[in-house]
Amino acid sequence: MSDPLPPEEAARAAAAKQRFFAISLFRLSGAIILIFGMAISLQRFEFVQGDKAKWMGVIVSTVGFIQFILVPRMLARAFATPKDRP
Numbered sequence: 001m002s003d004p005l006p007p008e009e010a011a012r013a014a015a016a017k018q019r020f021f022a023i024s025l026f027r028l029s030g031a032i033i034l035i036f037g038m039a040i041s042l043q044r045f046e047f048v049q050g051d052k053a054k055w056m057g058v059i060v061s062t063v064g065f066i067q068f069i070l071v072p073r074m075l076a077r078a079f080a081t082p083k084d085r086p
Contacts, residue, residue, distance in 0.1 A: 026067060030072075
């Protein structure tokens with residue numbers, strides 16, 4: 001039989017799960033925003049057409065791309081456990 005985790009390690013494991021969930025949620029929402037921006041660029045919606053659709057799609061896609069690629073990396077760096085320094 002395995003022993004339960006000590007309270008300190010259980011708290012760290014729960015915090016790590018929450019951080020992983022937050023990073024995954026940002027990545028998923030970035031992918032959804034990116035796809036939405038591409039759909040706008042392809043003029044799939046009636047609320048924007050023509051040149052405005054292309055520029056709006058580029059802007060929304062860029063925001064989604066940044067949220068998909070850069071934000072999870074920045075969060076992972078912020079959430080990283082500091083290494084002991086001599």
